Amino acid sequence: MRKIQNLLGAMLLMLPLMAGAETKDSVQIGTVVDEVVWIVGDDAILRSDIETMRMQAAMEGIKFSGNPDCAIPEQIAVQKLFKHQAEIDSIEVTDADVAAEVEQQINYWLEMVDGSRERLEEYKHQPLSQIRNDLREDLKDRQMVQRMKQKLVEDIAVTPADVRRYFQNMPADSVPFVPTEVEVQVIQQTPVIEVEELNRVKDELREYTERVNKGDATFQTLARLYSEDPGTARRGGELGLVGRGTLDPAFAAVAFNLTDPKKVSKIVESEFGFHIIQLIEKRGDKVNVRHILRKPVVSEVAIEKTLGRLDSIAADIRSGKFTFEDAAPLLSDDKDTRYSKGLMSTNMMTTGHTSSKFRMQDLPPEVAKVVDTMQVGQISQSFQMINQRGKTVCVIAKLKNRIDGHKATVTEDFQTLKDVVLNKRREERIHQWVVDKIKTVYTRLNDEYKDCEFEYEGWNK
Known part of the structure; x- marks a missing residue:
């Protein structure tokens, strides 16, 4: 779409x-x-x-x-x-x-x-x-x-009886084919960034602020040169009019409190990295700002340390000390999965419901590569990936379920068939x-x- x-x-x-x-x-x-x-x-x-x-x-x-x-x-x-x-x-x-x-x-x-x-x-x-x-x-x-x-x-x-009647009368070659789907659980941990690296990024942002305040460069120019937000850097850091709910809470708190378009905000830490922000305009309950995003670099030492810690957790799960489901809420820092015992899910835009079943091509590529050859119930070795917020994270995955590609049946694929009847x-x-x-x-x-x-x-x- x-x-x-x-x-x-x-x-x-x-x-x-x-x-x-x-x-x-x-x-x-x-x-x-x-x-x-x-x-x-x-x-x-x-x-x-x-x-x-x-x-x-x-x-x-x-x-x-x-x-x-x-x-x-x-x-x-x-x-x-x-x-x-x-x-x-x-x-x-x-x-x-x-x-x-x-x-x-x-x-x-x-x-x-x-x-x-x-x-x-x-x-x-x-x-x-x-x-x-x-x-x-x-x-x-x-x-x-x-x-x-x-x-x-x-x-x-649509009732279950409606679904059964519809597909009882459907020719066999018209029954939809459901591609292979998997259910995956993850435990994610984010490597700790050294204080020296955090200070380096903050010093860069302070330098940009000073250059803007002195008139040596415009905010837009610095954003195009240095911002690590690819979606806005080419536009001079401009977000466009957005509501508070679409922004990271820490970012929104500062952006909506800006009043002077000539001033640059203090440094703001969000889940994406560190920012400085400049107001363009406010219109009703929306705000348009520019920002420069800088992301601290995670060291290889920190990554290796986190991978080792996750491998140790995986070994304890395999030995029966505790289960993956028990570990995820306590040890994972992924807010999207930790409260569902690590189970990944996606919002199905066509139907409006949430599903834990993924086609392989819809998984993050690093996760898909790992679980593709796994057996159900198996726990992976640790691996690193870039999450949807652009951060380096370390992960172990468990293949909870695999449903091979097949012709849809009412017993196994009721929701899929219900959606077909409903759309019809x-x-x-x-x-x-x-x-x-x-x-x-x-x-x-x-x-x-x-x-x-x-x-x-x-x-x-």
């Missing part, structure tokens, strides 16, 4: 901004006439809208069933139906939700142009403030459509809603679409 969003963002960035005068059923854009080809309720679909979606599909490798010349405008029209109903039902999209997505998109575009606000404005032929305003309307419409769809299917439920019923509900909605909304198509074979009936009236 993230890849598709990035491709869409890239395509939107490169589209030139063109303006002109409107005429009946057409808009003059530069030297190109952009005509209205569909009407859906009070909304018009322009030929340029269709060409834009065609470009998106080509970049993302999306294939259409049937003729794209018919499928593309129909998809746009369907989205307008959802938006129309969302307005009738007073579906609310908060400014905070829209602003967060706007900043995410702006930040992605800035990454594409090496963090240069000036280059982004040049590409879009607009000041950044206008880019934000235009993007806010588009993303607000997108969120309204998504929430309208969620409302239409929110009451759909949601699709059917959405499809029928569109069919019924078309009957009640005014639509008009150009003659070139009169012979199209559409997915939904009733467009031609």
Whole structure:
């Protein structure tokens, strides 16, 4: 999904901004006439809208069933139906939700142009403030459509009996294949960093602060040169507007207390490393700041010491002195797993539930490499890895369970099959809603679409 969003963002960035005068059923854009080809309720679909979606599909490798010349405008029209109903039902999209997505998109575009606000404005032929305003309307419409769809299917439920009936009647070659999955427990410990290394990093940050205060360099320049946050360094350290809840608590406490954009904060320690911060702006319950992140380097001596300690723990577990499940809450410093007896889990974005089952490619690569050849119940030798916060940590892993790839069964894969049935019923509900909605909304198509074979009936009236 993230890849598709990035491709869409890239395509939107490169589209030139063109303006002109409107005429009946057409808009003059530069030297190109952009005509209205569909009407859906009070909304018009322009030929340029269709060409834009065609470009998106080509970049993302999306294939259409049937003729794209018919499928593309129909998809746009369907989205307008959802938006129309969302307005009738007073579906609310908060400014905070829209602003967060706007900043995410702006930040992605800035990454594409090496963090240069000036280059982004040049590409879009607009000041950044206008880019934000235009993007806010588009993303607000997108969120309204998504929430309208969620409302239409929110009451759909699936019982175990529904799942069994559905799959009893399914041809054997249509039963979904469940790839190999594993459940893994870990005990993680972070090597201790020497005081000398901590002081070195803090001294560097103090030097940066002094250079900014003296006017020898700007905060943005130093961030591009020295910050170890790859997501923001190219943008001069700028985070974009964010809420308190999305930030490390220690970082947020300082960032939200800044009042003077000319001053640099004190040194802040977070779970990612050490920072200095500079305020850009506050807007409601959100703040936009720049920061420079420096990460202390872990010595090989500290790593070896931690690996040895974990190997000793693993040996004690193998000898029966205590269990992995008993050791994890007491000896692991991984807050994501220590309270679940070391069991790793992931949030399944498509279904909303949390699962402890991982496909091998979804595990951290260092963990996957270790457990790939392990037997169920076996405990690994210690190994080091970089965690999701960018820190060097040491780990021992236990393979709790392995479920080999297989055709799904109700007894072993109920949740997987339940999700299939639930998604099927949601699709059917959405499809029928569109069919019924078309009957009640005014639509008009150009003659070139009169012979199209559409997915939904009733467009031609």
